[in-house]
Amino acid sequence: MNTIDLILYNGKILTMDGKNTIANWVAIGGGRIIALGQGLPNNNFIKVAKEGINLKGKIVLPGFYDSHVHLVQTGLNALDLDLSSVSSLDQLFNLIRRKVQNTPASEFIRGIGFDESKIKEGRLPIRHELDYCAPNHPLWINRIEYHTSIVNSLALHKLNLPYNLEGICRDERGVPNGVLMGKANAWVRNSIFQKILDNTRKKGAMKVLENAVRKGITSLNAMEGGFTFHDMDAAFILKNQNIFPIDITLFYQTVDIEKVLQNNLKRIGGCIFVDGSFGSRTAALSRAYTDKNDTLGELYFEQDDLNDFVLSAHKNNLQITLHAIGTRAIDQVLNAYENAQRLHPRGDSRHRIEHFELPSDEHIERARQLGLILSMQPAYELYWGYEGGMYEIRLGEERGKNTNPLKKIVEKGICIAGGSDSDVTPMNPLLGVHAAVNHPKKEFSLDRIDALKMFTINGARAVFEERQKGSIEIGKYGDLVIIEDNPLEIEAQRIKDIQVKATVKEGKILFQV
Numbered sequence: 001m002n003t004i005d006l007i008l009y010n011g012k013i014l015t016m017d018g019k020n021t022i023a024n025w026v027a028i029g030g031g032r033i034i035a036l037g038q039g040l041p042n043n044n045f046i047k048v049a050k051e052g053i054n055l056k057g058k059i060v061l062p063g064f065y066d067s068h069v070h071l072v073q074t075g076l077n078a079l080d081l082d083l084s085s086v087s088s089l090d091q092l093f094n095l096i097r098r099k100v101q102n103t104p105a106s107e108f109i110r111g112i113g114f115d116e117s118k119i120k121e122g123r124l125p126i127r128h129e130l131d132y133c134a135p136n137h138p139l140w141i142n143r144i145e146y147h148t149s150i151v152n153s154l155a156l157h158k159l160n161l162p163y164n165l166e167g168i169c170r171d172e173r174g175v176p177n178g179v180l181m182g183k184a185n186a187w188v189r190n191s192i193f194q195k196i197l198d199n200t201r202k203k204g205a206m207k208v209l210e211n212a213v214r215k216g217i218t219s220l221n222a223m224e225g226g227f228t229f230h231d232m233d234a235a236f237i238l239k240n241q242n243i244f245p246i247d248i249t250l251f252y253q254t255v256d257i258e259k260v261l262q263n264n265l266k267r268i269g270g271c272i273f274v275d276g277s278f279g280s281r282t283a284a285l286s287r288a289y290t291d292k293n294d295t296l297g298e299l300y301f302e303q304d305d306l307n308d309f310v311l312s313a314h315k316n317n318l319q320i321t322l323h324a325i326g327t328r329a330i331d332q333v334l335n336a337y338e339n340a341q342r343l344h345p346r347g348d349s350r351h352r353i354e355h356f357e358l359p360s361d362e363h364i365e366r367a368r369q370l371g372l373i374l375s376m377q378p379a380y381e382l383y384w385g386y387e388g389g390m391y392e393i394r395l396g397e398e399r400g401k402n403t404n405p406l407k408k409i410v411e412k413g414i415c416i417a418g419g420s421d422s423d424v425t426p427m428n429p430l431l432g433v434h435a436a437v438n439h440p441k442k443e444f445s446l447d448r449i450d451a452l453k454m455f456t457i458n459g460a461r462a463v464f465e466e467r468q469k470g471s472i473e474i475g476k477y478g479d480l481v482i483i484e485d486n487p488l489e490i491e492a493q494r495i496k497d498i499q500v501k502a503t504v505k506e507g508k509i510l511f512q513v
Helices: 043-048 070-079 090-101 128-133 153-159 182-193 198-214 231-239 258-264 305-314 325-341 361-370 379-384 389-400 408-409 429-437 448-454 457-461 491-498
Strands: 006-009 011-016 025-029 032-037 052-054 059-062 064-069 109-114 138-143 148-151 168-170 176-181 217-224 247-252 268-274 319-323 352-355 373-376 417-418 482-483 500-506 508-512
Touching: 006 043, 064 231, 064 417, 064 429, 064 457, 070 109, 070 198, 070 231, 090 128, 128 138, 128 148, 128 176, 128 429, 138 153, 138 457, 148 153, 148 182, 148 361, 153 182, 168 258, 176 182, 176 198, 198 231, 198 500, 198 508, 217 231, 217 268, 217 457, 217 500, 231 247, 231 482, 258 305, 268 352, 305 319, 319 325, 325 361, 325 373, 352 379, 361 408, 373 408, 379 389, 379 429, 389 508, 417 429, 417 448, 417 457, 429 448, 448 457
Parallel strands: 006 052, 011 059, 064 217, 109 138, 217 247, 268 319, 319 352, 352 373, 373 417
Antiparallel strands: 006 025, 025 032, 059 482, 138 148, 148 176, 168 176, 247 268, 482 500, 500 508
């Protein structure tokens, strides 16, 4: 008999294998699953196991994947001023004043998670308002999805922002009002993050990973580097792989293919922005925004330039993924993938699109024909997809009812990998499962098994790991999560409340309550 390091028994094990088999016990040895079965295991199994857990009826699932995380940025943001619960500008200003009182003069104050669609005034602050709160501190506030930021006058001065840089918003006199979008936003982000030391990155990242483990996550895809973030983030991940408690798959957000190849990486991309976001009205639409009818959003690449990048990465056998939210951006990415496949046919490349929030039926069919993985964030719908929410405000009632059509995509046989886009939404796969099952557009709601697949076997398939992880089968890694209630049986509205009781990575208990 193989050495049994850990045995879990007397529970219900949702294996997520091809037949959705349910077992009652599982044994792990040498980091891998060596046996599982129904009923009770042989008593000898329990006796020889180095460690055993009597599940007492609890549920076991494969360890969760989060397929889209900005790990380093989430960690840095965890050390910053959290503005996600702000409901008015007055509350924002008061939080800043309190932060100022506890911050040495001239030290940068970073605020994160601000969402003007959640406050009563429904607008962003401008720099002169921020000057009253923080006259002696450079202040930088990030909108929740990174695509817009706001600075006060001192920050604007210290950052030495090129005056004519695209994306600097101005008042009626042509003077910068402190709101930065597009290239200006990316320039400021990059400038600030360049000054942050790796020990700070480590402190933040380890704090985030501790929380990830508590949510049952054993594998995640880290979207790091690039102009809007910083290449030092990607370098930090590469340098510290051996210290992380769970598996981190790096997506290097760069168009520098040679840099990726030199680092022996198999994939490129992540949030390489082909367009922006709905919240900032920079996602590229085919028809103008409902609440600002003079803009269609922005495309950040010319089609020929995107084609050239994708073709070169494709020829180098890299897995590619790109950020595309609006219809025009999705179309542009599909064009680039189709062009690459036509000129250089490859089997099973598993190229991806991150977000894919507002596709047409034609886009879905083209994605199917290409065999793409769609990396999507169902919790977006909880935050912005409800009646009267940000999607409806920005897109209007008709288009607002067509965001994140999960069921339609799954019915086409396309693999959706579930993620959080942390820290845009929390790293919490059960929240993502809940959101997919309780989609506010009922016709797009997923069956519970399909929702769980997004964060287990589909997450593994999205990075070519389905033979090693993603389901509970003999020979695969012993990555498991124990939860209190059965997501297949509990009331749908309570899925988000299911508690994680333990997380197991390769047979080692990382977290247990």
